[in-house]
Amino acid sequence: MARINIVHTTEYSYRNPVGLTRHRLMLRPRDSHDLRLNSVTLAVHPTPAKMRYAHDVFDNSICYLEWAEPLRTKELSIVSTLDLTHYPIGAALPVYSLDPAAELFPFSYASEEVPDLGRLTERQQPDPNRTVDAFARRFVSGPGETRTLQLLEDMTHAIKAELTYGARHEEGTQTAAQTLELGTGTCRDFAMLMIEAIRSLGLAARFVSGYLYDDLTGTQRGGGSTHAWVSVYLPGAGWVEYDPTNGLIAGANLVRVCETRTPQQALPVAGGYFGEAADFLAMNVCVSVSAAPVPVAAQRAG
Missing domain, CATH: 2.60.40.2250 (Immunoglobulin-like)
Incomplete structure (x- = not known):
């Protein structure tokens, strides 16, 4: 707190x-x-x-x-x-209680939730060489072997570990495919990569814009301006936040201002x-x- x-x-x-x-x-x-x-x-x-x-x-x-x-x-x-x-949930968590049917990936959303999630489950960017698809599938094991929360945590940490962060003050956001090809991007680029990868797996995701505050280690990236991250809808847990730029989970050090379908709306x-x-x-x-x-x-x- x-x-x-x-x-x-x-x-x-x-x-x-x-x-x-x-x-x-x-x-x-x-x-x-x-x-x-x-x-x-x-x-x-x-x-x-x-x-x-x-x-x-x-x-x-x-x-x-x-x-x-x-x-x-x-x-x-x-x-x-x-x-x-x-009042962040905290980096040491989440200990979420997912609906039993959602604990393992793949799972399906309840029929009454599908219309409300709408376009948040749909890809918004081209992926001509299916590089985003291939990236997302890296985190999926065999049927019944992939735990949903672990998949999302692994993807969050992989983006931070494998891509180079670089501030860019020009307007606009790279496509997820461009970010993978270049191997570098800003917080909004990393957020869109994770969102598009999640959506390629059939899950609902939103673009989140807000602010990042210091964890006193001085190692966080994306401060000094607005920050961008991801929220994913998980049955039983609701909207759960992931920051692939810094490997943060559950909203620790993140002050949410708005949630949208695309960066252009934020x-x-x-x-x-x-x-x-x-x-x-x-x-x-x-x-x-x-x-x-x-x-x-x-x-x-x-």
Whole structure:
């Protein structure tokens, strides 16, 4: 259990004054059994004429910003500050109780769950040489010999061990096949590789975006910006989180902000401007995450 403070700053600069289109923000987590929001502050300059919250198709919290004409500006600053308490299941777990029928792979989802899982079980990217299929099958033994949780843990650790992490600030995500071919990628690339591999096995998986806080070892990868990982639907356990970039399981050190079908649906800040293409100068993003353990007495009091 930890008290987490997150400051996420996004700054745009323009050569000439420009108008701003509506912006869409995905910066606010949802309260849950493992996450409690203590306070949320959103500071925007120039000040928008309208700010409203809504839920998207996945029930993520969305904030829309709109500016009135004839506003023109040479800069846009968006600063999200979160104070929250995190109750992770922990790296030493999970000791999940799967439905007996799901303890061994392969298994089938219950008929009443299949329509709701929908496209989360479907591949979203091309795999022309079936390299992703081959990667996924590495972790499957003979019929009745593959334990579901072990399969997912082994895949998580293999991605971390076998691929090279490298930060990439350009927009976009590699396909799972490209990541295997290149042998390198970012956290979002590794997440999509694991998602596509899991979906190739017929399981439902979601793309998760949020923040990573330090485990005090200094060995974690993907900090200093938003982070990406995976959640998998397992009967009896529900949605279980896996971070292939760092080999983390069950949400330890991970603060979930949103869950989507694809990375394109999980942009923290999206919007545009009215002006010339040459007017855009730069976008700078800075994420600061600090964590402090909650004293045992305070945990009991809460």
